[in-house]
Amino acid sequence: MRRTIIAALLTAAATPAAAAPDYQTQIQADYDRDLGKLWDQFHRNPELSFREIKTSATMAAELRKVPGMQVTEKVGQTGVVAVLKNGAGPVVLIRADMDGLPVEEKSGLPNASKVRQVGVDGVEAPVMHACGHDTHIVALLATARRMAALKDRWNGTLVFIVQPAEERIAGAKAMIADGLYTKFPKPQYALGFHVAAAMETGKVAAGEAIQYSSSDSIDITVPGVGAHGASPHMGKDPVYMASQIVVALQGLISRERPPLSPGVITVGSFHSGLKHNIISDEAKLQVTVRANDEATRAQLTAGVKRIAAGIGTLNAMPADKMPVVTVIEGTPTTINDTPLAKRLNAVMVDTLGAANVVPFEQMGMGAEDFAYFVQPDTGVRGYYFAVGGTPKAVFDAEKNGGPAVPSHHSPLFKITPEPVVVTGATAMTAAVLDLMKPGAATGAAQ
Template identity: 55%
Template sequence: MKRSIALLLAVLPLHLVQAADAELANAVTKDYRGHLGALFDHFHRNPELSLMETKTAARLAAELREAGFVVTEGVGGTGVVAIMKNGPGPLVMMRADMDGLPVLEKSGLPNASTVTGKDREGNLWPVTHACGHDVHMTSLVGTARQMAARRGQWSGTLMLIGQPAEERVAGANAMMKDHVWERFGRPDYALAFHVVSDVEAGKITVSEGSPYSGSDTVEILVHGVGAHGASPHRGKDPVMLGSQIVVALQTIISREREPHEAAVITVGSFHAGTKANIISDSAKLQLTVRSENAQTRAALLDAIRRVAVNTARANGVAENQLPEVKVMDEATPPTINDAALTRRLKLAWTDKLGAQIFDQNYQRSGMGAEDFPFFTTKPYIPSVYFGVGGTSRQVLDAAANGGAPVPSHHSPIFKIEPEPAVRTGVEATVTAMMALMKKPA
């Protein structure tokens, strides 16, 4: 692969590569300082919660219309679909998520969010873009403006999607249930990116494997027999039983899965009882389960049921009171980049942006999940999901040398460098689209 890239670059006139890089970079920089910077500031100051992104969607739709796209709002709730037809060729989709998080921003930034918003259940929360979706939306608009200005250089149909409720892994599925492909066309290729706080601003990351894991939410309702806390022998204690289940679940990973296989079971919530001296008659566990292929997912879910039910049996729980294990609708498949398309885009990025655009030192950490695969799995659409750096080299180096750690996504002190992140997002996306929709000679 490296040899192929080197051979390609060797035959390209260097002055043409540099000219192409400079022209796009200069145009995006000018647009950021004249328009996109203020747009980012607006999005950052005015986040909205998942499934409630009405004002955000309206502003995004207005920006895309102004760029010359035919825009439809209200797709799958608050989703936005923008289409630009520009002759024969492939239909290429780019997605940006729109929702903020129920987090009180403590970044200390001058444009820190101070807004509150109600979720669908009527609960009032502070809201902030603590995951970088403001970068994604701003870059989507920047991409629209650059592609519109370059219509003479590409041919095909461009589809830009503003997706709601990524944080609740619900928005992509909602748009698919609203027949987005039947209404607007099924893409030949699908793209998305996420700003990454522990990647240097101005660089990108991409892999041929799985950049994001699949995720399932599981609830276990443990049944017991209520009793006085001073007489535990007269009941069946669901707290004790639930605790045994929590510990036993970890043996699924440590003793049943191959050591190099990526898998996580985390019990994030355990609720039971009302008072110190009362043995409750039930306990509720909530789990997040992460996997990276269908076989591992099935094995984990089957093992969770087996452990829960048989731990209860071992404690003498009656057959009609065994734990209820429910896999919730809040689930998403793993994100898997199409290998051939990834290699094709790597060549394009190396050609136009230079080999230095890639952060070669980045190592994926954790098993975060995404709902983007709902767009690309059934039916299968070749797709690439890449990362865009969001933190300056100086801050990363300081953290590596014992300084303040870089805030993680979803942290109240999360922050990124907006200008290099947005500019890199636009340049990488435009470069990818121009490669996929190259106008015939």
């Protein structure tokens, strides 16, 4: 697949560079006038998943300023749905996520977040836009403004959604459960993008099959029997048992999966005990499991349960004190519709120029709950793309011994918002105009 994409891009590269579309100038003007200030506001004031009260209110107010937009708030708790109708034609959904992360910002930016907030788990934490969702929602506004101004170039219905809780991979499900596809026009197509810190600004990339991996969050509670640290034989040490589980989990990847079949199991949290010389009576692990297909996803999740139970048996734990495994949230793989991706990748080349449309490569096993909008049983065809967020000069400096480009979810994370918003909104506008050009069919077979 990657060779096919590269061959297509090399062919396209032989053609003259594309001229910037006329609406890109207006997107840039909007950013210079007020959207840049709005990004600054969002970046200074991030909010945690399902706690995006101010963010959603601001987005709803801004969307209501767009002529013809019908806005509904509190869909899926804090989500916003805005509908723009322009006669008969396809229905296209455009999604942007808005939540921040429980991370203390150390980016050094002048508008670095100082916010603290209590999350849905009841824990107060520092909050940061450490994944770039602030650029996503600003780009959605830029796209909404352009589409409202370009009604002579398209027909149909646009559904803009401002989604909560992507970082908990729960917001998409919540909006669907709250009637996104029944109370509002159901789309034939769903589109979205994510900024990529590891990609150069001005460039975009979309796979013609898998775009992101699945992810399941799993809690493991390991009961023990408390005792004095000097008399371990008098108790059952949950730290020791949980440590055995941590080590054994990696065998699921290294010894039960084919070497060329990807999968990741990460133990992100390990908590037990309160004092040096006390064997506690419980340990808690927080684990993520990632895969690129549903069969592997099921195999790994079942393996976690098997290993936890096996460690309990190995340590002669009674039935009422066996480790407990709870899958608390998850998302399937995000798969782009292949014909749609080929079509819109060609639109990206025509709009941005072949040099700015690069082959998509998974550089990790990140996940996206955008997958729920385009599951096979929905009949909705999806196209999700990446937009570069780091200037070339920063990559050049890194190669010459300068600071490494921070990853997503890092307290050092920082991207350059202006080219992300302008490129993202330009690409999104181009894709939507192609799908909704006058005379376009409304059926899913298009």
